[in-house]
Amino acid sequence: MAGAGDRLKAFGAFWYDFVIGDDWLVAAGVVGGLLVTYGLSQAGVTSWWLVPVVLLVLLPVSLSRAASGSLLPRRTPAPRTPPGAPRTPPAS
Amino acid sequence: MGAATALFIAVFLACAVEAVEATTIVLAAGTARDWRSAGYGVGAALVVLAAIVAVLGPAVSDIPLRGLRAVVGALLLIFGLQWIRKAILRASGHKALHDEDKLYAKHLAEAESQQARRNGIVPDWYGFTLSFKGVLLEGLEVVFIVLTFGTNDHNVGLATVAAACAVALIAALGFAVKAPLARVPENTMKFVVGIMLTSFGVFWGAEGAGAHWPGSDAALLVIIPAIALYAIGLVALLRRTAETGTGQPGQVPATTGVH
Numbered sequence: 001m002a003g004a005g006d007r008l009k010a011f012g013a014f015w016y017d018f019v020i021g022d023d024w025l026v027a028a029g030v031v032g033g034l035l036v037t038y039g040l041s042q043a044g045v046t047s048w049w050l051v052p053v054v055l056l057v058l059l060p061v062s063l064s065r066a067a068s069g070s071l072l073p074r075r076t077p078a079p080r081t082p083p084g085a086p087r088t089p090p091a092s
Numbered sequence: 093m094g095a096a097t098a099l100f101i102a103v104f105l106a107c108a109v110e111a112v113e114a115t116t117i118v119l120a121a122g123t124a125r126d127w128r129s130a131g132y133g134v135g136a137a138l139v140v141l142a143a144i145v146a147v148l149g150p151a152v153s154d155i156p157l158r159g160l161r162a163v164v165g166a167l168l169l170i171f172g173l174q175w176i177r178k179a180i181l182r183a184s185g186h187k188a189l190h191d192e193d194k195l196y197a198k199h200l201a202e203a204e205s206q207q208a209r210r211n212g213i214v215p216d217w218y219g220f221t222l223s224f225k226g227v228l229l230e231g232l233e234v235v236f237i238v239l240t241f242g243t244n245d246h247n248v249g250l251a252t253v254a255a256a257c258a259v260a261l262i263a264a265l266g267f268a269v270k271a272p273l274a275r276v277p278e279n280t281m282k283f284v285v286g287i288m289l290t291s292f293g294v295f296w297g298a299e300g301a302g303a304h305w306p307g308s309d310a311a312l313l314v315i316i317p318a319i320a321l322y323a324i325g326l327v328a329l330l331r332r333t334a335e336t337g338t339g340q341p342g343q344v345p346a347t348t349g350v351h
Contacts, residue, residue: 019167021174030169030293034162034301041302048303051294052315055173056322062177063326067186067333 023065029058095309098316099245102288103254106237109281110230111262113195117226119266120199125206125219132214133223141231145239149248152239158300164240165297172290176323179283184330234259244296287323291316 020027033054040047122130152160181187199222211217238255242248295305295312305311 019170021170023174023177026173026177027170030166030173030297034166034297037298037301037303038162041304046303047301048298048305048311051169051298051301051303052318055169055290055294055319059173059176059180059322060326062173063180063330066177066181067330 023062026058026062029054095245095312096247096250098312099241099247100250100254102292103237103241103251104258105281105288106285107234107255107258108262109278109285110233111259112278114227114230115262115266116196117199118223120196121219121223124200126216129214129216129219130223133220134227137224137227137231140228141235145235148239152243161244161296162300164244165293165300168289169293169297172286172293175282175286176290179286180323180327180330182279183283183327185334186330287316287320291319
């Protein structure tokens with residue numbers, strides 16, 4: 001069942017990448033902002049201004065995370081031995 | 093500029109960007125492998141996309157408008173912010189520019205390194221799957237853009253026309269020159285698309301969450317230029333930090349992603 005598990009994981013990773021992308025903070029901030037907007041509007045408070053404010057804050061925060069390198073894709077090291085070659089056990 | 097014009101421009105530009113990426117992949121598959129197999133791949137992907145539209149189209153239009161606007165607004169905001177962030181990083185020198193020539197060369201090298209294998213009526217299976225995947229993935233984004241923008245604005249017809257114009261124009265250009273569309277100002281287009289997606293996301297997201305914009309639809313005519321100015325201001329700010337050495341220009345590598 002490892003194949004099915006891997007496929008499911010790959011399917012989930014595809015949708016995570018498609019919807020959330022490389023900065024989860026943006027997605028969390030947008031959803032949080034919309035929930036607060038909903039709460040304010042349900043309470044009868046003028047709420048149209050909140051989403052633009054969320055945008056004003058989120059964009060520079062996400063930019064600074066990207067520019068500082070914290071959103072760099074994690075790189076898996078290239079294999080040093082060709083596939084199929086005998087592998088030495090890791091040093092204990 | 094009315095709301096319909098803004099809708100047309102947003103859908104046209106977003107779909108044109110997706111079409112450039114799909115065309116690059118199909119050109120690489122056709123040039124390096126086999127044009128007939130690449131063509132079959134395009135055809136098969138279009139059939140799958142048509143089936144998805146046939147299923148999703150009526151389903152999307154059955155969702156209550158307010159709920160649809162909240163969900164689509166949130167998604168557009170998330171997508172749009174990612175596009176703008178990458179566009180700002182590129183424009184300010186913190187990220188390598190998206191280069192269709194390099195991507196084409198990469199796809200070409202990968203395609204040329206594979207052995208040919210016939211499968212049924214398809215002379216070259218690798219060329220078929222490369223072309224199929226490229227068109228299907230970029231096409232899914234085109235379908236998403238058309239359905240969400242069109243349904244939200246009660247104008248699926250206009251959104252479809254805008255997408256069809258963009259895809260036809262880019263495909264015609266690509267196959268006329270039989271080369272990657274490096275001259276299409278893709279980085280500038282991505283900047284504009286990011287602004288448009290984010291603007292519509294702000295507008296529809298807030299409306300879906302129950303807010304009422306002052307001036308109703310006319311608010312978009314303030315939101316779009318305001319976000320554009322803000323993004324341009326952030327580019328200037330980041331360029332300054334890159335010049336003074338407080339940033340780390342060029343650290344983030346170019347991506348082949350769609351956002």
